[in-house]
Amino acid sequence: MENRKYLDELNVAVRVVHMACSLCEKVQKQLLSATTDQVKSKDDDSLVTVADWSVQATVSWMLSESFGRQKTSIVAEEDIQTLSKPESSSLLAMVVDAVNGCLAEAPRYGLRGPEKPLCASQILDAISQCNSTGGPLGRHWILDPVDGTLGFVRGDQYAVGLAMIDEGEVVLGVLGCPNYPLKDDELNNYSQQNIVTSKISSGELGCVMYTSKGSGKAWMQPLVQVGKKLEGTNSAKLVQVSSIEDPESATFCEPVERTNSNHSFTAGVATTVGVRKKPLRVYSMVKYAAIARGDAEIYMRFARSGYKEKIWDHAAGVLIVQEAGGVVTDAGGRPLDFSRGIYLEGVDRGIIACSGIKLHGKIINAVYSSWESSNL
Structure with a gap:
C-alpha cells in the first residue's frame, strides 16, 4: 500500500473483518439449519439477527483494544434497546456465546483477544460504545455489522462493511463478503441452494476486499478456511474494474x-x-x-x-x-x-x-x- 499513513488501522481492520465474517458464517449456518429466535424485528421492520449485535460487539471491542477506547469513535447501526430487555435473555446469551467464540479465535487472525471471556454487561457496553454520529472533525470508524440482513437470513448475499473517516473523508474501506463466489462471473449464476451447498463442497466462496484512499489499488483475500491462519497480505490479489465502456x-x-x-x-x-x-x-x-x-x-x-x-x-x-x-x-x-x-x-x-x-x-x-x- 502506497498510503502508509493508515497502515496500522487498515491492518487491524482487515483482520477484524475476517473475524466478523467467520462469526457470521457460523450464525448463518445455525439460522438455516434450525428455527430459533435468533431473528428479531427492529422498530423500522427491518431484520436484525444475533450476527448484527455479535459483530458490532466484536469489532467495537477489538478496535478499542487496538487503538484505545478514548480514541475510538465508532458509528454503527445497532443499539442495545431490544437486547437489554428481560424477555431477550436467551437472545443475549446467544450473542455472548457468539462473541466469545469469535474473540477466542483472534490469534488465528494475528490479533490478541481478551484474557478471559467477556460477560454480558461487557458485551452490551461494547455494542453501546458505537454511539458516535461521525461528522467533519477527527477520525470515526463506520461499521455496518451485517449489511443486507434479509440476504443473510435467506442464505444469500450480505456484507460486513468497515470504513474510517478522517476529517470528513473516507480514508479506509474494508468489505467482507462471505457468500461472494471467488470465481469470475459466478455471481450471475448463484442461487440460495448452490451458495449453501457449494460452500460445503468447494470452499470457493467468501472474500475480504480492502483499500486505502489514494493508493490506487484495491485488494481481495479469500476468507480463512477453518483451522487455518490468516496469511497476512500473502493471500491478497489486486482487483480492478471492468474495461467495458459500451x-x-x-x-x-x-x-x-x-x-x-x-x-x-x-x-x-x-x-x-x-x-x-x-x-x-x-x-x-x-x-x-x-x-x-x-x-x-x-x-x-x-x-x-x-x-x-x-x-x-x-x-x-x-x-x-x-x-x-x-x-x-x-x-x-x-x-x-x-x-x-x-x-x-x-x-x-x-x-x-x-x-x-x-x-x-x-x-x-x-x-x-x-x-x-x-x-x-
Missing part, C-alpha cells in the same frame, strides 16, 4: 428490495442508455464489490422519496470501487459527502457507481433525460 455489453446491479429503491425508474434509465442485460439484483454492498472486481459495470440506486441514505451502507464500498478504478457519485455527478453525520445529506436523486468515467457520463446523461419524463 452499455450494450454492461451488467448493471440494483438493490433487491423495493421498499427503498425505485426499480421502474432504474429500468427506464437502463433502457435509455442502451443496457441490454437484465439487472443483477443483489443484496448489500456486495454490489460495490461486484463493480470493483469487474463482475458488473453499473450500480444504480434511486431511493423512494423521503428515504435518507446512511453512511454505513456505502462508505466502505464506495472507496473500494474508486481505488479499483471506478467512479461513484450522486445522480447529479457530485461526490458523496460522508462528513455530515450518519446520513448522506444532499444526495441528488440517487447514487451511480460505474466501472469507468465514460460509462458513468452516459448514465448521468440518461438520468437527466429520463427524470424529466418521469413522475418522481
Whole structure:
C-alpha cells in the first residue's frame, strides 16, 4: 500500500473483518439449519439477527483494544434497546456465546483477544460504545455489522462493511463478503441452494476486499478456511474494474428490495442508455464489490422519496470501487459527502457507481433525460 499513513488501522481492520465474517458464517449456518429466535424485528421492520449485535460487539471491542477506547469513535447501526430487555435473555446469551467464540479465535487472525471471556454487561457496553454520529472533525470508524440482513437470513448475499473517516473523508474501506463466489462471473449464476451447498463442497466462496484512499489499488483475500491462519497480505490479489465502456455489453446491479429503491425508474434509465442485460439484483454492498472486481459495470440506486441514505451502507464500498478504478457519485455527478453525520445529506436523486468515467457520463446523461419524463 502506497498510503502508509493508515497502515496500522487498515491492518487491524482487515483482520477484524475476517473475524466478523467467520462469526457470521457460523450464525448463518445455525439460522438455516434450525428455527430459533435468533431473528428479531427492529422498530423500522427491518431484520436484525444475533450476527448484527455479535459483530458490532466484536469489532467495537477489538478496535478499542487496538487503538484505545478514548480514541475510538465508532458509528454503527445497532443499539442495545431490544437486547437489554428481560424477555431477550436467551437472545443475549446467544450473542455472548457468539462473541466469545469469535474473540477466542483472534490469534488465528494475528490479533490478541481478551484474557478471559467477556460477560454480558461487557458485551452490551461494547455494542453501546458505537454511539458516535461521525461528522467533519477527527477520525470515526463506520461499521455496518451485517449489511443486507434479509440476504443473510435467506442464505444469500450480505456484507460486513468497515470504513474510517478522517476529517470528513473516507480514508479506509474494508468489505467482507462471505457468500461472494471467488470465481469470475459466478455471481450471475448463484442461487440460495448452490451458495449453501457449494460452500460445503468447494470452499470457493467468501472474500475480504480492502483499500486505502489514494493508493490506487484495491485488494481481495479469500476468507480463512477453518483451522487455518490468516496469511497476512500473502493471500491478497489486486482487483480492478471492468474495461467495458459500451452499455450494450454492461451488467448493471440494483438493490433487491423495493421498499427503498425505485426499480421502474432504474429500468427506464437502463433502457435509455442502451443496457441490454437484465439487472443483477443483489443484496448489500456486495454490489460495490461486484463493480470493483469487474463482475458488473453499473450500480444504480434511486431511493423512494423521503428515504435518507446512511453512511454505513456505502462508505466502505464506495472507496473500494474508486481505488479499483471506478467512479461513484450522486445522480447529479457530485461526490458523496460522508462528513455530515450518519446520513448522506444532499444526495441528488440517487447514487451511480460505474466501472469507468465514460460509462458513468452516459448514465448521468440518461438520468437527466429520463427524470424529466418521469413522475418522481
